[in-house]
Amino acid sequence: DDAIVSRFQEYLRINTVQPNPEYYKAVDFIISQAKPLSLESQTIEFVKGKPLLLLKWVGSDPTLPAFLLNSHTDVVPFEDSKWTHHPLQAHMDHHGDIYARGSQDMKCVGMQYLEAIRKLQASGFKPLRSVYLSFVPDEEIGGHDGAEKFAESQLFKSLNIAIVLDEGLPSPTESYRVFYGERSPWWLVIKAKGPPGHGAKLYDNSAMENLLKSIESIRRFRASQFDLLKAGGIAEGDVVSVNMAFLKAGTPSPTGFVMNLQPSEAEAGFDIRVPPSVDAEALERRLVEEWAPAARNMSFELGQFKQKLTGKQFLTAADDSNPWWGLLENAVKEAGGRTSKPEIFPASTDARYFRKAGVPAFGFSPISNTPSLLHDHNEYLGKAEYLKGIEVYVSIIKAYASYESKSGSRDEL
Numbered sequence: 001d002d003a004i005v006s007r008f009q010e011y012l013r014i015n016t017v018q019p020n021p022e023y024y025k026a027v028d029f030i031i032s033q034a035k036p037l038s039l040e041s042q043t044i045e046f047v048k049g050k051p052l053l054l055l056k057w058v059g060s061d062p063t064l065p066a067f068l069l070n071s072h073t074d075v076v077p078f079e080d081s082k083w084t085h086h087p088l089q090a091h092m093d094h095h096g097d098i099y100a101r102g103s104q105d106m107k108c109v110g111m112q113y114l115e116a117i118r119k120l121q122a123s124g125f126k127p128l129r130s131v132y133l134s135f136v137p138d139e140e141i142g143g144h145d146g147a148e149k150f151a152e153s154q155l156f157k158s159l160n161i162a163i164v165l166d167e168g169l170p171s172p173t174e175s176y177r178v179f180y181g182e183r184s185p186w187w188l189v190i191k192a193k194g195p196p197g198h199g200a201k202l203y204d205n206s207a208m209e210n211l212l213k214s215i216e217s218i219r220r221f222r223a224s225q226f227d228l229l230k231a232g233g234i235a236e237g238d239v240v241s242v243n244m245a246f247l248k249a250g251t252p253s254p255t256g257f258v259m260n261l262q263p264s265e266a267e268a269g270f271d272i273r274v275p276p277s278v279d280a281e282a283l284e285r286r287l288v289e290e291w292a293p294a295a296r297n298m299s300f301e302l303g304q305f306k307q308k309l310t311g312k313q314f315l316t317a318a319d320d321s322n323p324w325w326g327l328l329e330n331a332v333k334e335a336g337g338r339t340s341k342p343e344i345f346p347a348s349t350d351a352r353y354f355r356k357a358g359v360p361a362f363g364f365s366p367i368s369n370t371p372s373l374l375h376d377h378n379e380y381l382g383k384a385e386y387l388k389g390i391e392v393y394v395s396i397i398k399a400y401a402s403y404e405s406k407s408g409s410r411d412e413l
């Protein structure tokens with residue numbers, strides 16, 4: 001167990017923090033881990049400097065579709081002064097909790113896949129289906145140069161993947177959370193223009209006033225969605241979330257912002273997440289007519305990383321019609337765990353690109369009894385929970401790799 005935990009800590013200590021992740025250090029480390037497992041390995045640069053590592057554990061029946069275990073190698077930035085231990089130290093405290101950026105999101109999962117394969121090989125298990133592992137870059141900044149290009153590639157098609165597993169979220173209870181779809185991310189910048197003027201003058205249609213009207217309207221909508229959630233009976237992934245990411249306005253000067261000048265431009269950035277169950281077109285109309293009406297000198301554009309998905313959202317069946325669902329549920333049970341009712345992922349993962357390519361995907365991180373600290377200060381994972389998660393993957397990989405039916409092919413799902 002000590003060696004297993006040390007390997008996890010080693011991966012956590014590699015600085016793959018956006019916006020300058022040391023991707024090759026991570027890839028070299030994973031390759032070194034895969035060597036003793038005799039996995040086939042290839043590194044693909046869809047975009048220069050952003051390697052995607054693809055590993056393969058070859059199954060004995062090449063006529064059966066394979067399955068893919070995906071994880072991203074990058075992590076989000078942190079404010080290290082707000083942490084109890086430095087987020088790149090991977091310090092384990094006396095409770096066995098390992099503090100590090102990526103301990104939950106999602107270096108744990110990437111390493112757990114490999115550790116599970118190591119255990120299966122040690123037990124003499126031989127897969128029938130091939131098992132692929134992808135370690136992808138850039139998930140945290142939209143996945144365009146990583147999983148999106150991979151899922152759209154000829155290479156991906158040639159792998160003949162029947163099912164993908166990707167990241168989920170920690171569960172504060174005993175039951176693991178599983179995700180079969182996601183909300184669509186809309187990252188919008190709403191801009192207002194208006195006549196400038198003296199700070200002492202009351203007049204209509206200033207940029208600030210126009211923007212504030214929009215913010216008020218957006219906040220009323222946010223409150224209505226939040227009220228639905230607070231009332232209960234509806235999941236986080238089934239309401240629209242709206243949060244302001246930034247406010248940018250004012251006329252800067254070397255001594256601070258000018259106080260007696262009403263600026264001619266003002267803008268605000270919003271992170272909006274739209275569930276598959278919500279009419280995205282109606283929301284778009286609301287955006288055009290109420291939140292950024294041209295009549296009020298307003299416009300909108302996409303923020304950085306250009307996140308806005310409209311149109312069809314792809315969901316993976318999480319019922320008897322999908323054999324991979326039952327196999328997953330059962331495998332978790334056999335490892336002594338329990339899955340809760342499948343949910344819509346409240347944020348975004350690379351799974352959306354695989355689903356879009358026509359391949360079903362589940363979001364699943366085997367972390368129970370743990371607060372969700374993705375992107376938060378003091379992200380940690382308990383050693384016991386990490387080790388238990390490896391056993392869960394042993395069970396899942398065994399079940400998936402042994403599934404004989406040809407009905408696990410993509411066309412029939």
Ligand SMILES: CSCC[C@H](NC(C)=O)C(=O)O
Nearest residue numbers: 139140141142185307347348
């Ligand atoms: C929209 S691309 C960024 C991806 C990131 N994923 C997670 C899981 O936090 C997010 O939802 O913000």
Ligand SMILES: [Zn+2]
Nearest residue numbers: 105106139167
């Ligand atoms: Zn993640």
Ligand SMILES: [Zn+2]
Nearest residue numbers: 076105140374
């Ligand atoms: Zn993340």
